[in-house]
Amino acid sequence: MQPERGERRVTKGMAGSPSSFESIRSWVVEHKLRTVGCLWLSGIGSSIAYNWSRPNMKTSVKIIHARLHAQALTLAALAGAAVVEYYDHQSKPRSNGDAGSGSRRRSQPRGDGQGVVEGLKCELCFKMCHKSKIKLAALVGITLSVLSLFVHLFVANYSVGDFIQYKLREDYLYPVGHKLRHRRLWGPVSSLEVLQPYAKPRSFYPVPGQQNGFIYAKISGGFEKIRSSICDLVAIARLLNATLVIPEIQQSVRSKGISPKFRSFSYLYDEEQFIASLSDDVIVVKSLPKDLKEARKKTKFPTVSPKASTSPSFYTREVLPKLKQSKVMRILVSDGGCLQPILPSNMDEYQRLRCRVAFHALQFRSEIQALGNQMVERLRGTGGPYLSYHPGFVRDTLAFHGCAELFQDVHTELIQYTRKQLIKQGTVDEDLVVDSFARKTNGSCPLIPEEVGLLLRAMGYPPNTIIYLAGSETFGGQRILVPLRAMYTNLVDRTSLCTKKELSNLIGPEYPLPSNLPQPPPVKSEKQLIEEWKKAGPRPRPLPPPPARPFYQHEKEGWYGWIAETDTEPDPSSMDIRKQAHRLLWDALDYYVSVEADAFFPGFNNDGSGWPDFSSLVMGHRSYQTASGVTYRPNRKTLVGLLSSMHDNLYHPTHNWTVLVRDHLNKSLGVDGFIAEAESSKTASFLSHPFPECSCRTSKSSDTPGHVMSRSGKLLYGNEEECPEWMVRGLAMASQKATGAKDEDVEEGELLEDDNETDGQSDSDNGNRSDTNRSMEQDEEMDPDD
Template sequence: MKTKTHHHNANGYASESSGSNSPSPPPSPRRQYSSFNHSRRRVRSKCQSTLAGGIIFRRKLRYLLVLPLLYVSGLLMCVGPFSALVGLSSPPGSVYRSRETFQRLWPDIQFDNSTAIQLSSVWGYKPQRRLKEQKPCPNSTAQQQQESLGSVGYLIVEANGGLNQQRSAICNAVAVAGLLNAILVIPRFEFHNVWRDPSKFGDIYDEDHFIAALDGYVKVVKELPESLMERYDNNITNIHSLRVQAWASVGYYMGEVYPVLMRLGVIRIAPFANRLAMNVPPHIQHLRCLVNYEALRFSSPISALAKKLVNRMIEKSSRTGGKYVSVHLRFEEDMVAFSCCLYGGGEAEKIEMDSIREKGWRLKFKQKGRVILPGLNRIQGKCPLTPLEVGLMLRGMGFDNNTSIYLASEKIYQAEKHLAPLLKMFPYLHTKESLASSEELAPFEGYSSRLAALDYTVCLFSEIFVTTQGGNFPHFLMGHRRFLYGGHAKTIKPDKRKLVLLLQDKDTSSWKGFKDEMQAMLAESDRKGSIVPRVKKFNRKSSVYTYPFPECRCLQKPQNTGIGSNMHL
């Protein structure tokens, strides 16, 4: 049997042969067309899928570009001026019709014989979650030990904004000084063209009490040492100024600010509004509480007149046992303009508001892409309540025309027109201007923060506080009231989105139906007023100034429930 042998030709292919030496032709090389075709098909399918994907992506991109335009166009057509041109009806609640609603319901309001709500029994909600047992406050021993090592340097801050934004900055400044082991210079107040108040710290707060109350926690001085001022040519603006990010963390201060303070010995932070996060160590959070509820005491001129105003409100509220309702009404001309809302004044009102916005904020409201939609603002609950709307709400909640009301506000926009309906519903309406003589108010005229301090104090000691628009004033006041009144804010905070729907002029709506809705809204304010947020260590999400418990509870004293012992606030 002949065996097969393998030979390799010059081309490298193996050939089979029998025992003879006669060569057989080499086998043809394997054909590659099948794999090539497979690759070509794969490339073709990939190209096709890529092409299809590109087409789909372009279509999606087209939709992404078109949909926002359609959305904005829809808003303009529904709630903008275009809706009137094409005859579309406005969405419910988008147009101010509260005046027509009041005129239709006024006969029912006048002859409503139901029993009026008692001011002393408004707040009856019993929270399911009770406050934990009060713990003693952190003592100043640790801080004193730190100070004994020597302070790192001096901290200067410039507080901007109105009364309560400045208050927030002061509390945060003390907290930052404690964090950095710095000596705090009494905060400087920045002059702002909106508030136009040149007041200094000592004009609004008692400087000596502020320094004494913080002794042992944070060292506070009224001025920088003369030797340090000479280094900067006696000009504080020559001192190195840091721009700190908003809501800066403890880590940011220790990593970015502390080294600069160590190197220079003095730093200035401007502006200083909202420049410290809410999540801070317990002993730093305690400093905020200590400043807000003990160290910050209004100056003697403010405290003296504020006490008189509170006592006069109590005297004028004899029909309701000396208890009264305070309302923070944000219906000043600049607030109405800033809100971009309209109140039934037609084209003349629109032109007037445009002019005020241009004068006060220049091109802020004319930026490219910015669209002013008063109707949408109203539906979303962003419009300040009018005096008429506040009156309807309170009468619906059960407050009768014997209720004394204190109105905390600056000059009301078109006051004669807008206050008339409120006076019809609540004739016992008072303001600081009606309670104090012109001679008593003369030293405060032209100082918006000092006037706001008077309003703040009268509102603080009211039985019911009504907030009608957001801002620092109601947020600080609600927190202060929680601190004084055992954790309950005793505050009516209306659901404005719901309210604008109820106030649209519909023949089908009745006074009884409106009252039922308002009483449900009051019950909800009662429930929310006693809420205590769950605060875990280093995990606070809400403001300690609005919700002071549990961290500030250790500062509560048994006498912190009445007016007399707290009139220095």
Template sequence: MKVSEQKTKSPAYAGMLLLLFPCLFSPNLFSPLSRSSPSLFSEWNAPKPKHLHLLLNALLSQPPFKRQLDLWSPLPDQGWKPCQHPTLTPYLPKSRGYIQVFLDGGLNQQRMGICDAVAVAKILNATLVIPHFEINPVWQDSSSFAEVFDVDHFINSLGNEISIVTELPSEYAWSTREYYGTGIRETRIKTAPVHASADWYLENVLPILQRYGIAAISPFSHRLAFDNLPINIQRLRCKVNFEALVFVPHIRALGDTLVNRLRDPGDLARQSTGKYAVLHLRFDKDMAAHSACDYGGGRAEKLALAKYRQVIWQGRVMKTQFTNEELRNQGRCPLTPEEIGLMLTALGFSNNTRLYLASHKVYGGEARIAALRKMFPRMEDKRSLASSEERGKVEGKASLLAAVDYHVSVDSDIFISASPGNMHNAMLGHRAYKNRKTIRPNMGLMGQLFLNKTTDWTQFQNAVVAGHKNRQGQFRVRKEKQSIYTYPIPDCMCPTRN
């Protein structure tokens, strides 16, 4: 009997898996995370593989050579290239005042906010103060703009577009985050609508600038429209995102070190193609709780995630009215590490693939990653590739760790994200700008395939390959209201042929 014909519930099937791959069921691997120190969010039932009938086949299969060759081949010229920006320095008119913005969210959300802040300063003919980063309530990171991004490069790159200062002159020294947090202030704009137009800023912010010489906008996330803006404003946003925003030297240096080790992995060099893929595995507790899907951790996990939603979001995010099956059919459940591993194997990634795991914290710990690691034993991350001394300047700082992952991801031969999100969106756009391969998981298809417990490996493999044929970096022209940071054509890129 072929492996793919084994029945899902068969004791012999599970026994074969246990004999061949005992580490998947190691007592240490699936033991409770910390029985000695229970907390509000304790989950005692560590996750085990959910798709055994597919997992065994994935572990035993070897993708056809042609499929691997096609998978790793670079993208051809698709008829678009980054637009050239003027090199001459134009005359900058006299500034109308200073613009401050306070940015929340994680690194990639802040990145988009910076681009929008530059554009708003240009619209208002104002001087931009280097944006202030709020402390993220989930990651608890207090890193500043200057700790993440190269300030000098940022200012110099945009010197012919707008005026930028690192701090306010003494007469405006009172305009601080603390000042705006202690009461209603006439210089703070709290009413900027999501995706506000250029006219909104001219009508509502410009009068404050003209009266006080300064305006502080908070909140500012997603506060500038993607449509009906002058082409020079759109191109400026692209210039900020893809050229002006570079990480500080020590982040770039660590990122380059990781890239070099991934491309030349020491003693294994003879097995290496010099290529590597990045998997962004956003499967943290925040994502798991927000999605309200069932991830196989049993009642304890469901209760813990419900408690997390209640405490962290205080009722703003409630359990969805849809069942787990409905959510998965709609493609609204993040893929688990096991599921993304099965998808990658079906697409043609072999167990010799040099895979870099870009992730903050994986919900469920090492137990949750065990099946993925078994499918891809050469999987690496920041901690396996770099020493504690090399990581010293970024360790414990979520934004800096995310910046390292971003750097490694942009340079990779292939990038895959396990679920949509800000990192997925940012990388989709940045890699399109560089014409590099990015695989977008078909979430609806994958959800349906994983719900069907009768699908054998061959059927699963064929469905995955067919469902991702046109989701590997082919250019997509931006539609109305879509983000230019995710879809840079046609705002950021110009045709190579007229």
């Protein structure tokens, strides 16, 4: 019995003092799951870093690579975990086998501790054999993982070419190469790069001296009418040699409780900038002298209300004598202007003065410019360009042209009601009911947003194009924008780009309006109740009906507050007048963002009403600032004809139809569209096409067309003066810097085209088939009938 107890003591002593190998084994067994997780995460990280460092690989292929690498490294980690698990299982004491071996050892002679020594030798040999098996298994696992990794890399790299080829066949009408396609969609237009803005005086232009009197004006109307009228007033003040008092903007003056921080002219524009910019042209003051203010209140000064087509001779013959006599002349402007757009050829300096006012002196106040810059930065935050689109869906304009039948339900009634009022005022000299579809075929109605989306898609603009929706009023609401938003999900406006706090800061602090909540009926006295009881009918009488539900202020605002109750539109409330003032600010923001846009598409410009419209002013400003910019000048009559020809397959157009649309819109960007716009819009608003008076040409090329004259004999294009030498040198230096910066991009685009030359020569039928399939897939999401 003694040797057995000694043997137990020796065995316990050996187990109680673990070796370094035993401690490592126990730590690996305890933390094997954590080890496998670390290996898997390291595999994911290394594979992603490897794949995302390859610029020509598609995102989906990169994800496949990452998964394959992770699987390969995970396989190695699992192999190691399996080996550790096997060793752990083998190293545990077994109940049956261990007992048998112990009995065998105990059956051996134990004289002098010889049995204990032999048992320890056997255990050491067993551990050494298992260590060699672990190394062998780990080596086999790592080898298999490396082979699997190489196989995955070979298969993935071999499949990359197919993905790139499929991507390049996305648009079969444009040549291969993203750079070239980008230039076609976003410009610049090479045929108009020679035109540069130049509105400085050309001839003798003296500084104003002795003045004949003061002119103060009140301007009514929307944003576009205000801007055009201010330019005409400055030209009239120069013509009459008068001092101009900063005009009053009635939309902001008559609004009650508007912010006292911004009033009248300063509600939109910077007064100090306006006065300083015109110091060499016209003397501008903020208000009349004190002695003349009192007489103004008593209306002692003569008043004139000119139309937008008033000639300069009217002012020199009729207004100038009265101005010299009374020293003050009041002008009421409500027609969007007070001087005819096209002036005689000897008055070109007055046309350039209009340009200096519109494009240099009329600067928005700092708050509008700051918020406008933020909006432009947010639109270009992804590093790409954006397109601005103005639908032109204004209720008064739609009523003027008789486009009521293009809408449904209550919107048609609202347009017809407005048209009826225009007929009573004498603005419209036509029947109340007209054929709206015939008007649209003639180009007298705007393109609906769905049609604009189809045209942009035909031009090749991808679905992720950022489109800014301009305009403070879009008659028809969000319902009419649903098809366009389905085609281009990145359709944004000021409400989605700016926070409510930013917009409220732009408005400024305003006084609260008086509450217009429904007042409860007066409480009747006991005597009145008794008298009513006596005068009532026989008993028993039915209970009176319950009181009607009260109507709150928000239910009375807008057209939906009266259209279902009365046949006449009530006078605008205080809130309606305040909202009209706010629309001036929203139009100012949209104007700023549209002028700075990389491309502009008008929905309803040059409508033929004779009033200046928002889109035409934006197009004129963009043409003056950068004539080579992408500014579409579409012919609505031509586009409506093309859309009608494919009415049944608009979402699956033919190749020929797409080519016709692209040919028309591309021509509208160049000289052809430039001349057509001059013939149609300049007669209504000079600011919509300030050429050739406010421009110069950097060089005379053989491709330049000759003098293009209008039907009335006015010069439209081709006789621009050459730019001064200092401007030519500055443009040359700027172009050299730009060319040096673009060389790398051009080489990259050429390499991309050369590498995929075989794809550009692929069968067009396959391209048509893939394009049709892609259109059918998109059509399931953008069907307007859903």
